[in-house]
Amino acid sequence: MTNRSPGRMRRLASAAAVAALFMVAAHPAMASPLTFAQYFQNNGSLQMWTITTTGNTTNITATGSVSILFSGVPGLPFGGPENATFNFSAISSQTGNCGVACAVGDSYVEPGFVGSFSFIDNGGGAAQGKNLLSGTFTTNATPATSGGQFGASIGSTGASFRTSSDTSSLLELVLSSNYLDFTGQLQETASFSLSSLIPNFAVGPVTTGQAFPSGSFAAAGTGTFSSSPGPASTPEPASAMLIGGGLCGLALLVRRKKITASRP
Numbered sequence: 001m002t003n004r005s006p007g008r009m010r011r012l013a014s015a016a017a018v019a020a021l022f023m024v025a026a027h028p029a030m031a032s033p034l035t036f037a038q039y040f041q042n043n044g045s046l047q048m049w050t051i052t053t054t055g056n057t058t059n060i061t062a063t064g065s066v067s068i069l070f071s072g073v074p075g076l077p078f079g080g081p082e083n084a085t086f087n088f089s090a091i092s093s094q095t096g097n098c099g100v101a102c103a104v105g106d107s108y109v110e111p112g113f114v115g116s117f118s119f120i121d122n123g124g125g126a127a128q129g130k131n132l133l134s135g136t137f138t139t140n141a142t143p144a145t146s147g148g149q150f151g152a153s154i155g156s157t158g159a160s161f162r163t164s165s166d167t168s169s170l171l172e173l174v175l176s177s178n179y180l181d182f183t184g185q186l187q188e189t190a191s192f193s194l195s196s197l198i199p200n201f202a203v204g205p206v207t208t209g210q211a212f213p214s215g216s217f218a219a220a221g222t223g224t225f226s227s228s229p230g231p232a233s234t235p236e237p238a239s240a241m242l243i244g245g246g247l248c249g250l251a252l253l254v255r256r257k258k259i260t261a262s263r264p
Contacts, residue, residue: 032228033187033189033226033227033228033230034072034226034227034228034229034230034231035071035072035224035225035226036070036071036072036073036180036225036226036227036230037068037069037070037133037224037225038068038069038071038222038223038224038225039066039067039068039069039084039119039221039223040067040069040222041066041067041220041221041222042064042065042066042067042083042084043065045064045065046064046196046218046219046220047062047063047064047066047086047218047219047220047221048062048063048064048216048217048218048219049061049062049088049194049216049217049218049219049221050062050215050216050217051213051214051215051216051217052214053212053213053214056093056094056095057091057092057093058091058092058093058096058110058113058150058212059089059090059091060088060089060090060091060113060115060150060161061088061089061090062086062087062088062089062219062221063085063086063087063088064085064086064221065083065084065085065086065122066083066084066085066086066119066221067081067082067083067084068081068082068084068119068132068133069081069082070179070180072230073180073230073231073232073233074233075232075233076179076233077127077179078127082121082132083121083122084119084120084121084122084123084132085119085120085122086117086118086119086221087117087118087120088115088116088117088192089115089116089117090113090114090115090116090137090148090150090161091113091114091115092110092111092112092113092114092147092148092150093112093143094110094111094112094143094147096108096109096110096111096150096212097109097110098154102154103154104154104155105154105155105156106153106154107151107152107154108151108152108153108154108212109149109150109151110149110151110212111143111144111145111146111147111149112139112143112144112146112147112148113137113147113148113149113150113161113163114137114138114139114147114148115136115137115148116134116135116136116137117134117135118131118133118134118135119131119132119133119134120132130178130179131176131177131178132177132178132179133175133176133177133180133225134175134176134177135163135173135174135175135188135190135225136173136174137163137165137172137173137174137190138171138172140169140171140172146169146172147163147172148161148162148163149161149162149163150212152212157195157196158193158194158195159193159194159219160191160192160193160194161191161192161194162189162190162192163189163190164187164188164189164190165185165187165188165189166187167186167187170185173188173189173190174188175188175190175225175227175231177231177234178234179233179234180231180232180234181231181232181233181234182227182231183232184229185227185228185229185231186228186229187226187227187228188225188226188227189225189226189227190223190224190225191223191224191225192221192222192223193221193222193223194217194219194220194221195219195220195221195222196219196220
């Protein structure tokens with residue numbers, strides 16, 4: 001039987017503890033989704049949302065000036081809301097359906113949307129034109145139950161759009177940013193809410209099994225974005241160069257000490 005020294009046993013115990021911590025960090029599924037960003041009206045300005053239907057195909061677009069606020073992500077170069085240009089585009093050929101009879105006040109839901117959205121910084125300075133947050137979304141093998149989902153209450157002043165991905169379908173929503181690292185995400189969700197539509201959704205008849213009526217709306221849109229685990233901040237180029245230079249210097253120092261120690 002091998003007789004291990006107390007020092008070696010302590011080193012093995014320390015290595016086991018480090019390995020255990022690594023295993024916990026490598027399995028972030030236990031973490032709760034983090035709402036890391038939200039957007040809202042920029043100085044009260046409304047966004048323009050347009051719904052265009054041709055047969056059973058629905059196109060939804062939006063644009064406007066908004067503010068986006070990040071939270072729970074340390075290391076970002078800004079601490080408050082950032083002015084941004086918001087753009088949104090989605091299309092679906094799936095049939096939508098009402099909850100009961102498509103009357104005023106009834107719900108309407110249409111799945112199967114593919115498209116994208118973006119928040120591009122327009123606040124000036126070094127961040128001007130950079131991607132604060134963008135996303136692409138698509139369907140999986142069953143479009144009728146996947147992709148983005150548009151919902152509305154017929155004749156009301158409210159609507160919503162939601163898209164998400166999880167471990168079973170990671171490409172249903174893919175987020176990107178110049179400032180956030182989404183590597184290793186197990187779940188991502190983007191939710192948009194519209195209110196105070198001018199005019200409201202009473203723009204024409206809605207028939208079950210068909211697309212929502214066309215119309216353009218000045219809407220006070222808001223939205224939230226979450227992921228599990230939460231994203232990490234991406235170092236700016238200058239910071240990355242500084243870190244890289246420090247690591248190179250440390251490696252050279254260690255190598256020099258090894259060479260010195262090996263000399264007689």
